[in-house]
Amino acid sequence: MMDEQEVVIIGAGIAGLATPRAGFEPAVKEKVENTGGVVVWGWAGFAVLLRGALRARRSCFPKLLEKALFECAGWVTNVETGTTQVTSFTGTSKCGDLGVRGLHRKVLLEALAEELPPNTVRFSSKLASIKTETLKDSSTVALLELEDGTLIRAKAVIGCDGVHSVVAQWLGLSGPIDSGRAAVRGLSVFPQGHGFDHEVRQFVKQGKRAGFLPLNDTDVYWFTTHYAAEEKELAVGDPLSIQREVTNNLAKSFPPEFLRVVHQADLSTLSWAPLKYRVPWALVTGQAHKGPITVAGDAFHPMTPDLAQGGGAALEDAVVLARNLAAAGLSNAERGVEQYVKERRWRAVGLIIGAYLSGWVQQGGRAGLSGWAVNWFRDHVFYRFVQPKIVDSVQYDCGVLPSVA
Ligand SMILES: Cc1cc2nc3c(=O)[nH]c(=O)nc-3n(C[C@H](O)[C@H](O)[C@H](O)COP(=O)(O)OP(=O)(O)OC[C@H]3O[C@@H](n4cnc5c(N)ncnc54)[C@H](O)[C@@H]3O)c2cc1C
Incomplete structure (x- = not known):
């Protein structure tokens, strides 16, 4: 029997729980088992929502702000030289409401889940395969098969299924690299x-x-x-x-x-x-949507954690996607999804490159002259002059949802 849905979201991580907003009520399919409790999936890790998604956080995810500790700056110590310097989380701006907000990942997921209608998330529902079907009016719909044999027809599918996304693989995006x-x-x-x-x-x-x-x-x-x-x-x-x-x-x-x-x-x-x-050029040359099917969060732009932006970027995706789907209407989901990818592609490329370079410099080089040069650059130039600019460049306003605009 075919289950008919409007929007299906694969994965109930940060992106999957943040995406069901702006007037449509999707079904979220999560592969892990629900073992009871409010929100039990995900590891007891943590996420910092840094810098980006500012307006989104304030107007679309207000509960997150209540639960997060806020920092404008931190300290970094070179344990070999004993020198300590300030590392700014606000770039060249003064400490207003910019900065880092640290909170438990579990608290973050619970805060997002609390805002969803009951029974939005179905557990033990692992996506196994995807196909598309062209209707008489020449629009395209998605046909999904879950591992338990459930078949679903959907007007739009958002793969929020993390770094090793089945949906990204189906779209043909290159896999994440080490x-x-x-x-x-x-x-x-x-x-x-x-x-x-x-x-x-x-x-x-x-x-x-x-x-x-x-x-x-x-x-x-x-x-x-x-x-x-x-x-x-x-x-x-x-x-x-x-x-x-x-x-x-x-x-x-x-x-x-x-x-x-x-x-x-x-x-x-x-x-x-x-x-x-994911190599940034894969997002420039690759296909992040096909018909009404796309990806968000780590499934779209897995990045190294050095800007602490993976979670924030997933929230940004959620807002931009919801806005574009609402503007296009679900009968024209292909158009909404295409606009979303267009709006997010270059932002994702910038974050992947910024995170990679920031991680490489901060971790310092290996032994030898080149390693010494990287360490010198980190200690004398990076934290003082480059990092504030990187922070400035990742400030980003992804706008608000249509209902609160
Ligand atoms: C230890 C750690 C620390 C981090 N720290 C930070 C930080 O400080 N700041 C920051 O912004 N980011 C941080 N990140 C990154 C951030 O957590 C990720 O970018 C974010 O979780 C991405 O969310 P997501 O929803 O895209 O993917 P995920 O959180 O990975 O969620 C994917 C979900 O999809 C489900 N799924 C997968 N495959 C299927 C399938 N076939 N069918 C159904 N469901 C499926 C999974 O079970 C999972 O629940 C950190 C990551 C880690 C691991």
Whole structure:
């Protein structure tokens, strides 16, 4: 039996939960099982909504602002030289309402999910295949098959299915590639309070970067990034060995305050991941929509996490997509989807390039003269002169939804 839907969203991550806005009521299909509770999917990670999507955050996602801690600047210490400098999150602007907002990923997902009509998300619904059908009026509709055999016909399909998106693959976008860098990330809980100021602290040395940010009075998010080759085996390692690898190797010479945070990690939150991105020219030359089918969030523009923009960019996508679909009308979804891709393509290209370069410089070079040059550039030029410009360039107003314009 064919299930008829207007808009189907694949994946209930940040993009998938943010997209159902602006007058249409889509069905969201999420592959993971619902094991009870309000919102239980996703790892207990974290997301910072940095800079972009400002108007969107204020007018389209008001609940997010109430739940996030706000920072204008942080500190970065070179552990080899002992020098500390300020790193601005507001670029060359004064601290107004620009800056970083840090919040639990789970809190973010819950805040987005709370705003959806009941039963919008269906769990245990993994997309298996996609086809299209041309109707007599020459419009195109999507035919989806879920892994449990459910067949769905939809006027529009938005693939919000993350880095390894089935929808992006079907569209023919090239797969994400390895940046050669990897990250360990975790959440540490101090039931009696962590005692840190609410500020972002980062530590750099040759080929390594680490940092932490309190999310509230008890929880601290932390990360390390490093060249990936020597730690490949961590991908399948158990959390305890990931933690040991950080304290005994990756962050061995980092300040005691950072190691104290890592020692306190909630092991269930620890992750090791290679940092992947889509080559920017794939977005320029590739096809990010076909008929009424497109992608949003990481499925569209996976990027390395160095600008902390993946989550913010997913929210921007959601607003721009909803606005374009509403303007075109669902009977003309192809046009809405095409306009959305046109509006988002270059923004996504800029973010991917900015994140890649920012990560490469901040992590510092490998040994040798070129490594020394990268480190010198980072310590004397990047944080002072280049990073504020990058921050300025990623400020972006994606507009508002039609109902609140
Ligand atoms: C540890 C970590 C820290 C990060 N920190 C930041 C940060 O500080 N700031 C920031 O902006 N970004 C950050 N990011 C990136 C940010 O989390 C991502 O950019 C964001 O989650 C992308 O959201 P998404 O909805 O596109 O994809 P995802 O959150 O990956 O969601 C995809 C969803 O699709 C589902 N799915 C996949 N395949 C299928 C299928 N076939 N059928 C049905 N469902 C499917 C998955 O189960 C998942 O729920 C971080 C990422 C990580 C891993």
